Amino acid sequence: MFSLFCVNFLMNTFIYFSFFFSDMPTIGIADTTFARYNMGAAAIDELKNSISAKIIRVTVPGIKDLPVAAKKLLEEQHCDIVIALGMPGRQPQDKICAHEASQGIILAQLMTNKHIIEVFVHEDEGKDDKELAFLMEQRSREHAQNVVKMLTNPEKMIKEAGTGQREGFKDAKPLS
Numbered sequence: 001m002f003s004l005f006c007v008n009f010l011m012n013t014f015i016y017f018s019f020f021f022s023d024m025p026t027i028g029i030a031d032t033t034f035a036r037y038n039m040g041a042a043a044i045d046e047l048k049n050s051i052s053a054k055i056i057r058v059t060v061p062g063i064k065d066l067p068v069a070a071k072k073l074l075e076e077q078h079c080d081i082v083i084a085l086g087m088p089g090r091q092p093q094d095k096i097c098a099h100e101a102s103q104g105i106i107l108a109q110l111m112t113n114k115h116i117i118e119v120f121v122h123e124d125e126g127k128d129d130k131e132l133a134f135l136m137e138q139r140s141r142e143h144a145q146n147v148v149k150m151l152t153n154p155e156k157m158i159k160e161a162g163t164g165q166r167e168g169f170k171d172a173k174p175l176s
């Protein structure tokens with residue numbers, strides 16, 4: 001019994017120290033139950049296929065709960081960056097809610113001096129449920145790729161400056 005405890009203790013200590021001393025980034029994922037698609041899962045799958053990182057996920061009821069969730073991930077869980085994913089509904093009050101949530105997310109970024117990449121897909125962006133699901137999956141994945149670039153290869157972001165990148169639907173044409 002005592003030896004089992006010792007092995008367990010040593011293993012946990014090893015895991016703790018390997019995380020502590022590695023330069024592996026910590027990425028926070030905050031998503032919502034209001035959304036009609038599992039955006040957090042799409043982002044996490046994309047991250048897991050692209051980067052060695054510690055990923056911490058929280059799920060909150062709706063987009064207005066994302067700012068504090070993201071701020072807690074940055075401040076209390078020591079995340080380097082957070083991806084905040086949500087779906088504003090199609091009603092006028094949902095649009096107001098989205099604006100308020102965005103303002104909260106911007107404020108949380110300014111308070112923490114860290115990026116919170118806002119991934120919102122408005123319910124009326126898709127012409128039907130199939131297109132909406134596609135968009136929610138793709139935008140979540142493409143923003144996860146942006147986060148990978150921002151953390152590991154910011155030069156790549158600079159190379160893409162002004163190229164009309166769009167997350168989800170087709171990219172826009174650059175002007176020159």
Ligand SMILES: Cc1nc2c(=O)[nH]c(=O)nc-2n(C[C@H](O)[C@H](O)[C@H](O)CO)c1C
Pocket residue numbers: 032034035061062063064065086087088089090093094095097098
């Ligand atoms: C009106 C409204 N619209 C949305 C929305 O479009 N998308 C969303 O994710 N959440 C919405 N909510 C819920 C709020 O974001 C929040 O979860 C509650 O006000 C509880 O804090 C509300 C209240």
